[in-house]
Amino acid sequence: GENVEQHPSTLSVQEGDSAVIKCTYSDSASNYFPWYKQELGKGPQLIIDIRSNVGEKKDQRIAVTLNKTAKHFSLHITETQPEDSAVYFCAASIDGTASKLTFGTGTRLQVTL
């Protein structure tokens, strides 16, 4: 089955700096890659996603890039703010409706003042 690896496990940045989280996947058939943000005591929430026919997608301060050849994708957060502090999960799916998601192990992002 699919295996998703995520790095780093923890990341500390100063407010205003950029943060990058990287994931690799094993199944070349994977075609959908969402990113979820989980705040303390809450369930994960989708923040951005990308499909296999797109190389990059941006939404304000958040961007995701996908390299299908290398089977890796990354989350980029620019101009980080304290409210960006959370655990971020990448995921991959091979089915047509993104029903079966395989998640990475998570990255705890801490944005310091």
Added chain:
Amino acid sequence: DAGVIQSPRHEVTEMGQEVTLRCKPISGHNSLFWYRQTMMRGLELLIYFNNNVPIDDSGMPEDRFSAKMPNASFSTLKIQPSEPRDSAVYFCASSSAGAGIYNEQFFGPGTRLTVL
């Protein structure tokens, strides 16, 4: 909309007891997912339903775990008998699945289960 509702939010029980976790998906959603989150194994899909029918239960760890969805607005995850290694946060999520459409999964707040 109230979002996905889970109950209880916290459950503490003793080994060997039966545990039932409950979930109410977002109205109108036709897919429902149960996940388990632990430090060691991260977020794992246990089972998911489409139109109240179990589609994939390959993530269910053992026969001690069972899930039902008797109608579109309610699902349960039962553990019987419970063991200390079942201690985790259990999330329910729902989505409005459609063929060929990538559908966002909306997660509930989770149930933190502690088995002593």
